[in-house]
Amino acid sequence: MDKLRIREAIAVEGRYDAHAVRACFDTAVIELNGFGIYKNAPLRAQLSKYASSCGLIVLTDSDSAGFMIRSRVSKCVPPGTVKHAYIPDIAGKEKRKKRPSAEGTLGVEGMSREVIINAVLSAGATVDSAEPQPALSPVTRVMLYDDGFFGGADSAAFRRKLTDRLGLPAKLSVSALVDALNRLCGAEKYSILVNEIKKETEEQK
Numbered sequence: 001m002d003k004l005r006i007r008e009a010i011a012v013e014g015r016y017d018a019h020a021v022r023a024c025f026d027t028a029v030i031e032l033n034g035f036g037i038y039k040n041a042p043l044r045a046q047l048s049k050y051a052s053s054c055g056l057i058v059l060t061d062s063d064s065a066g067f068m069i070r071s072r073v074s075k076c077v078p079p080g081t082v083k084h085a086y087i088p089d090i091a092g093k094e095k096r097k098k099r100p101s102a103e104g105t106l107g108v109e110g111m112s113r114e115v116i117i118n119a120v121l122s123a124g125a126t127v128d129s130a131e132p133q134p135a136l137s138p139v140t141r142v143m144l145y146d147d148g149f150f151g152g153a154d155s156a157a158f159r160r161k162l163t164d165r166l167g168l169p170a171k172l173s174v175s176a177l178v179d180a181l182n183r184l185c186g187a188e189k190y191s192i193l194v195n196e197i198k199k200e201t202e203e204q205k
Helices: 015-022 034-038 041-053 064-075 113-122 141-146 155-166 174-184 186-204
Strands: 009-012 029-031 056-059 082-085
Touching: 009 015, 009 041, 015 029, 015 113, 029 041, 034 041, 034 064, 041 056, 056 064, 056 113, 064 082, 082 113, 082 174, 113 174, 141 174, 155 174, 155 186, 174 186
Parallel strands: 009 029, 009 056, 056 082
Antiparallel strands: none
16 A cells, blocks of 8 residues: 655654554654653654654554653653644454553554554644645634533543544543644534534433
8 A cells, every 4th residue: 555755753652553654654653662762862862853853743552651651752852843643542452462451442553544644644744745734723722621621520521522523542631632623623623523512412411
């Protein structure tokens, strides 16, 4: 299958994730070796170099470990040079593994080609020869608060309905969710989703 050529490098947790991503994209793919990034100064320097020169997209599993690694990468590169790609929470086990992960969800290596490509493009990857896309009206943190997605007693469950619809992991922080919404849909589509979720919630009462 043809690969998409993008400008940014992609950072993944391990070699099996890297194999899956390289099958989709023609770009530099950097293996973080899981938590190895915490003790590997040359690797952190490499990430910073890529981030400064062409941009960096971080694509980790959507479990707790993946988010810890993602956070560490963000702290070792210049501000504004990293984009975050997210895979959805999907229960399952990769074929090569004897048992599921600690949280019972598939990692990057277990995702389909379509899901991986969509995650990376939704993060704002720059595709070679792609026409520039018009800017979307922004979603703000205040909008999420006003719509009940954080700060309330039922906010977590309400927010989960939004992340499920967008194929995003439930563990996203509010700030990360705002960033993802602005890359994925913008304020207009967000408002449509909110109305659908509110209607669905009312019908379930």
